[in-house]
Amino acid sequence: MDALIAAAAGLGPSNLCQGFFLGAAGALLVANGVVDGQARGILFDYGARREGGEEKRKKEEEEEEEEEEKKSSGSGGTLWKRVLGMVRSYGQVPHAWFWHFYLLSAGLSVFWAWQYLGKGSVMGALAEWQQQRRRQIRRPRPSTSTSASTSTELGRVYLAWGMMAAQGSRRLFECFFVSRPGKTPMLAVHWALALAYYTAMSVAVWVEGSGDIIESWHSGKRAVLLTTRVPLTLAVFLAAWLKQNECHRHLASLKKYTLPDDGLFKYIVCPHYTCECVIYLAISAMAAPSGSFFNRPVLCGLLFVVVNLGITASGTKQWYADKFGGDKVANKWRMIPGMF
Secondary structure (H helix, E strand, O other): OOHHHHHHOOOOHHHHHHHHHHHHHHHHHHHHHHHHHHHHHHHOOOOOOHHHHHHHHHHHHHHHHHHHOOOOOOOOOOOOOOOOHHHHOEEEEHHHHHHHHHHHHHHHHHHHHHHHOOHHHHHHHHHHHHHHHHHHOOOHHHHHHHHHHHHHHHHHHHHHHHHHHHHHHHHHHHHOOOOOOOOEEEEEHHHHHHHHHHHHHHHHHHHOHHHHHHHHHOOOOOOOOOOHHHHHHHHHHHHHHHHHHHHHHHHHHHHOEEEOOOOOHHHHHOOHHHHHHHHHHHHHHOOOOOOOOOOOHHHHHHHHHHHHHHHHHHHHHHHHHHHHHHHHHOEEEEEOOOOO
């Protein structure tokens, strides 16, 4: 444990965010690839797919019950199914708790803004830690345009902050005034993982600008908001942000278990997931350090989003095919047009 703590201390907040996102994405990929069909349904299905699969899973369990009783109580297969049964029985929370994620996201955006404006100790400690780690990796190089680069970087940190706050706030609004909460539960581990994700993402959007944040506290220089990459990045973000809201409103307007087939749903099974990926890609571009195209921590967070939503999109397409016929979704992309 001491060695693990020492290793973590040798990293910076940016590295820890990246490690968390990549580790979580890897765990999801392994779980999705290793577990069998029944276990995969327990672990990954929720909403309509979970509700529709419960009867099928119960029937399969009844058919396998006699065979399982013949196996040794210590066998891997029996133990694994017992664990999954306990998880399904006791490790669930209401699906309506989705709003917790967005309340946390929006709340943390406000918290970090308050920390920045008040030169708070939490942000100060993380920013100093990040800068110390950078100094360990490379020697600082003098710059002939420190002021300009600092202002530009800080301005994009402001905008990335605002983009993340806008996304969290809109999703929170949708949870209460647009979406219809499902009655089926979700696994508590999914709930906890999502809370951890939004906590890490709230740091990822600004941590690469730690040096500029600290310097602005000491110099009082104002940020420059309008730079060459800002208009296009904001346009991409706003388009995806509005289109995702449109998708959510369309889904909420449908009768229960109706195949969505309006707008982007004509071509993509889960276009609201596509929009989510584009939103984080735009935030990553906005929050990128000087000389980089993307912010690495946010980009790693996007990878987690792609894996997580990709697994769900695959299950959704299969569920649609089973319920409405394979021909209804055969020509639709799951989530990423031209790729997936």
